[in-house]
Amino acid sequence: MSVLKSNTNAIRIFLNPYCNYGKSASRWEKVKEELRNRIGKFQTEEILSPDEIVFQVSKALKNGEDMFIAAGGDGTVNLLLNTIMKLSDNPHLTIGAVGLGSSNDFHKPFRPEASINGVPVRIDFKNAFPCDVIRIDYQDIQGHLKTRFCLLNASIGITAEGNAIFNSHLIFLRMLQKISTKVAITAAALKAVFSYHNISCQLTVNNGEEQEFFVTNLGIIKNPHFTGSLCYDTPIEPDDGKLGINICMDLSLFERIGMLIALYNHHFQGRPKTKSWMATRLSVKSKQVFALEMDGEVIHTKSAKFNIIPMRVRCCR
Numbered sequence: 001m002s003v004l005k006s007n008t009n010a011i012r013i014f015l016n017p018y019c020n021y022g023k024s025a026s027r028w029e030k031v032k033e034e035l036r037n038r039i040g041k042f043q044t045e046e047i048l049s050p051d052e053i054v055f056q057v058s059k060a061l062k063n064g065e066d067m068f069i070a071a072g073g074d075g076t077v078n079l080l081l082n083t084i085m086k087l088s089d090n091p092h093l094t095i096g097a098v099g100l101g102s103s104n105d106f107h108k109p110f111r112p113e114a115s116i117n118g119v120p121v122r123i124d125f126k127n128a129f130p131c132d133v134i135r136i137d138y139q140d141i142q143g144h145l146k147t148r149f150c151l152l153n154a155s156i157g158i159t160a161e162g163n164a165i166f167n168s169h170l171i172f173l174r175m176l177q178k179i180s181t182k183v184a185i186t187a188a189a190l191k192a193v194f195s196y197h198n199i200s201c202q203l204t205v206n207n208g209e210e211q212e213f214f215v216t217n218l219g220i221i222k223n224p225h226f227t228g229s230l231c232y233d234t235p236i237e238p239d240d241g242k243l244g245i246n247i248c249m250d251l252s253l254f255e256r257i258g259m260l261i262a263l264y265n266h267h268f269q270g271r272p273k274t275k276s277w278m279a280t281r282l283s284v285k286s287k288q289v290f291a292l293e294m295d296g297e298v299i300h301t302k303s304a305k306f307n308i309i310p311m312r313v314r315c316c317r
Contacts, residue, residue: 010040010041010042010043010065011039011040011041011042011043011067011068011069011096011125012042012043012044012045012060012065012067012068012069013042013043013044013045013068013069013070013071013098014045014046014047014053014056014057014068014069014070014071014072014076014080015028015044015045015046015047015071015072016046016047016070016071016072016073016075016076016079016100017046019072019073019075019076019100019101019102020073020100020101020102020181023100024071024072024073024100024101027100027119028071028098028100030116030117030118030119031098031116031117031119031121032044034116034117035098035116035121035123038116038123039123039125042069044071047072047076047079050079053079053080053083054083054086054087057080057083057084057087058087061087061088066090066092066093066094067094067096067125068080068084068093068094068095068096069095069096069097069098069123069316070095070096070097070098071097071098071100072098072100072101073099073100073101073102073103073104073296074101074103074104074105074106074152074295074296075101075295075296075297076097076100076101077095077097077106077151077295078149078150078151078294078295078296078297080095081095081133081149081150081151081295081313082148082149084313085133085149085312085313091130091311091312091313091314092314093313093314094125094128094313094314094315094316095151095313095314095315095316096121096122096123096124096125096128096315096316097121097122097123097316098116098119098120098121098123099119099120099121100119101296102166102181102184102185103181103185103226103227103228103296104120105152105153105223105225105226105227105295105296106122106151106152106223106295107120107121107122108223108225108231109225114317122315122316122317123316124316124317125316127316127317128314128315128316128317129238129239129314129315129317130239130311130312130313130314131151131222131238131239131311131312131313131314131315132222132238132239132240132241132242132308132309132310132311132312133149133150133151133308133309133312133313134149134150134151134153134154134220134222134243134294134306134307134308134309135147135148135149135306135307135308135309136148136149136150136154136292136294136304136305136306137304137305137307138292138299138301138303138304138305139301139302139303140299140300140301141289141300141301141302146299148294148297148299149309150222150294150295151222151223151238151295151313151315152221152222152223152225152226152295153219153220153221153222153223153226153295154219154220154221154292154293154294154295154304154306155217155218155219155220155226155292155293156201156215156217156218156284156290156291156292156293156304157196157198157199157215157216157217157218157248157290158189158192158193158196158216158217158256159192159217159219159226159227159293160290160291160292160293160298161192161195161196161291162188162189162191162192162193162227163188163227163291163293163296163297163298164291164293164298165188165191165192166184166185166188167296167297167298172187173187173188182228182229185227185228186228189227189228189260193253193256193257193260194253196216198214198215198216198250198251199214199215199286199288199290200212200213200214200215200286200287200288201213201214201215201218201284201285201286201290202283202284202285202286203218203247203282203283203284204282204283205245205277205279205281205282206279206280206281206282207281213247213249213250213275214249214250215247215248215249216248216249216250216251216256216259216273217246217247217248217251217259218245218246218247218248218284219232219244219245219246219247220243220244220245220282220306221234221236221243221244221245221246222236222238222243222244223236223238224236224244224266229264230260230263230264231263231264231266232244232246232263232266232268232269233266233267233268233269234246234268234269234276236278238315239310239311241280241308241310241311242278242279242280242308243277243278243279243280243281243282243306243308244276244277244278245276245277245278245279245282246268246269246274246275246276247274247275247276248273248274249273249274249275250273251273255272255273259271280307280308281305281306281307281308282305282306283303283304283305283306284303284304284305284306285302285303285304286302286303287302288302289301289302290302292304
């Protein structure tokens, strides 16, 4: 794989040593030397907190740096993205990644040539390309208006609840994680499938009329891959200026299991009780508080608006 060796500023890596139930530190040790061989010199900083990374990235930007790598999971990539969006409007800032997390959806579909000792990497700065960003405006449960951004996808329903369960570090999940990350992800997803209650939501796509749906799952995507091995068949690209919107409506328990099997086999469109759109805007509101997942990170709200920002950042291949 051809990668860029920096002749000016060193590439800066922001390392999250605590993700993937604490396994990321040992995985980092397996890749850092070969990483240096592939991209040349780099500087590494541990992410101490979401507030601290703002200071760290701000300092790097003031030094004229524009090439960054998130070493961690999808949440680490999302944290770096949100920090960059907060601090700079420069569309030429470039994000790469070393996949030390649980699912590593940012790296999917996985490519054998884009890995180091089994760890997926996106470090090809030479062939980086512009990517769209999803902007989400929502009101938190305290009533404060917030804005977040994501590169991969957002969800409401079973996927969001499954992520919340996985992120909760329940004892049984921690035990399963020691056996297999895939097993832990599957267990969290199944718990959400069995325990989730469909909720009434009002959706407005672009400038269309408001429609009510009993939501089992709603995916707002830029990457069809999510939650381990699941994948939509939506024809979406990272730079096409569109949101892929996929909804499952009022599914029974057996229908949910059937949907999981279908998504495992990359089948969605045209299935009963589903609907899909390609759009640039989406509004969702409900009388109930619901979980809203964004690149694996989960918050709770009663309303959210999604907009696409075309080609806002650059991403490594």
